[in-house]
Amino acid sequence: MGRTFFGTDGIRGRANAGVLTAATAMKVGQAAGHHFLRGDHKHRVVIGKDTRLSGYMMETALVAGFTSVGMDVIMTGPLPTPAVALLAREMRADLGVMISASHNPYADNGIKLFGPDGFKLSDADEEAIERAMQEEQPLAQGEDIGRARRIEDSRGRYIHAIKQSLPSDVRLxxxxxxxxxxxxxxxxxxxxxxxxxxxxxxxxxxxxxxxxxxxxxxxxxxxxxxxxxxxxxxxxxxxxxxxxxxxxxxxxxxxxVDGDQIMALIGSRLAAAGELRGGGVVATVMSNLGLERMLAGLGLNLVRTKVGDRHVLEAMRAGGYNVGGEQSGHMILLDHATTGDGCIAALQVLASLVRSGKRASELLHLFDPVPQLLKNVTYSGGDPLADAQVKSAIEEGEAALQGRGRLVIRKSGTEPKIRVMAEGDDAGQVERVVDDICDAVRAAAA
Missing domain, CATH: 3.40.120.10 (Alpha-D-Glucose-1,6-Bisphosphate, subunit A, domain 3)
Incomplete structure (x- = not known):
């Protein structure tokens, strides 16, 4: 079935408009709550949020939804996404919910869901919740209605947890x-x-x-x-x-210093210590060719996935890897967290800085990035990538870069845009390839 609510990373959109309203949030609470009412124990959900004004509205609506189907709610207040995943697992909750639109402006918001293991929900679970949102859910009666409680020590718990990711002898x-x-x-x-x-x-x-x-x-x-x-x-x-x-x-x-250089540092350090699992690092198709070449020089692989930390995580779990991420800065370190965690990644970088005795500019530039160019072309309808001229331009671009670079063409998962990325040793050639393809897409979209 087509998805109305869930996208590549939960539900996201303009707050109090479109699909992301208080009514939607209550439906999410009822549908997700009922979906995770499994077993005869007392059920609970942990709900965190970032600092957006609309977070109050979304939190209240979610609480109403979850409690109405018989699930207790623990509210943490403002807390990082990975902290919600951590607390859901540590508190033996059935579900974790983060109210956030990540790096988007304040007017947007979103709902991210985590299972009792602290990992983001599977496609199957999201699809089941999406279907349930189209139906009325059985409501709890009497003493079975859930209770809501706000905990005051969630920040302290998370601070303690991330500090545990460092050896006790590391001081800053x-x-x-x-x-x-x-x-x-x-x-x-x-x-x-x-x-x-x-x-x-x-x-x-x-x-x-x-x-x-x-x-x-x-x-x-x-x-x-x-x-x-x-x-x-x-x-x-x-x-x-x-x-x-x-x-x-x-x-x-x-x-x-972007995510590629951070992955290069953490991956190479763990490999030198014999602690890198999977024989390499997992990243997306957008990561620079320079990272791939640098890892290959160390005898390590770079496994590429579709764009999105969710796809990176799936590949890491399937292949037994413990380091993965995105060029944009999502860092997933499965030895310490079940999802991307900027604070834990930062502490690993700082620990390496201390132990190396080097300046950050020396430590964090482990390879020279290959010239890379990304351009976006907006389209109003149809499928420009199915156009014969666009296909021809892509084939010509791939031939021009053969053996000396890469070409990645994809539709945005959130906007009506075609993203055209090329990289290679010749910056001029990279620019020509990208421009030729973008021109063909614009002509097809006209």
Whole structure:
């Protein structure tokens, strides 16, 4: 069946409009709650959120939905997405729910669901919930109606958990670190955890007001943290997104370090210690060819998946890998977390910085990225990729790059756009290939 609500990462959209209303949230609570009423134990769900104004509305509606079908609710308040996954598992909950639109502007919001194992729900579970949302669910009666409770120590629990990802002998004494929390879910936990490990912390993006999440700060707006790192003479900068499942690092020179370089560092360090599982790293088709070549030089594989941390995680679990991620900054380290966790990834980078004795600019630039270019073409309907001229342009581009680069053409999962990405050793050739294909797509879409 076609999906009305669930997309590539839960439900996401404009808050209080379209599919993402309080009524939808209550339906999600009722459908997901009923779906996970399994066994004769007392059922519970953990609900967290980021700092968006609409989070209050969505949280209240979800609580009403879950309690109405007989499930108890534990509310954590603002907390990173990976923390909700962690608490759902640790508290023996049947379900975890995160209210967030990640790196999107404040006007958007979303609902992400985690199973009792702390992993995102399977396609089968999401499809079952989607079907149930179209129907009336049996309501609990009398004493079977669920209860709701807000816990006050969720941030402390998460801080303790992420600090446990580091060996006890690792201290961050002497490091000056800029931490940008995007006015989002990690605005308390990230600076606190890093400070407790001994660093001097310069916090920014830590004054959420419901409207400023990801606004000019965080991992998708790096100018502010780049300038702050240089201005403060900091050793390194840590930039998270609104729900803190994404990480971009800034070196002491103010240069951004993306997810590919972070994967290269963590993967190579674990391999040297004999702790890298699966014989390589899992990333998406968007990761740079330079990363693939660097890993190959170490005798390691780069397994590529479709875009989306969900696809990365599926491949990691299927192949027994413990390191994976996306160029955009999602880092999945299965030794420590069940989903992408920007705070845990940041601590692994900081531990490597301490142990290496190197500057961040030396440590975090392990390969030279191959020239890569991505352009988007908007279309209004139909399927431009089925056009004969577009197919011909793609074939010509692939032939031009044969043996010297890669070409990735895909439809956006969230917008009416065709994304055209090419990379190769010749920057001029890469640009020509991308432009030729984009021109063909525009002509087909006209």
């Amino acid at each position: 004494d002497g490091l000056k670190i800029v931490v940008d929390c995007a006015h989002g879910a990690a605005y308390t936990v990230a600076p606190t955890a890093i400070w407790e490990l001994g660093a001097e912390v310069i916090a920014m993006g830590v004054s959420p007001n419901g409207l400023n999440i990801n606004d000019g700060v965080g991992s998708t707006a790096l100018d502010a943290i780049k300038a702050r790192v240089v201005e403060e003479g900091a050793d390194i900068g840590i930039a998270l997104d609104g729900d803190a499942d994404r990480l971009i690092v800034i070196d002491e020179k103010g240069q951004a």
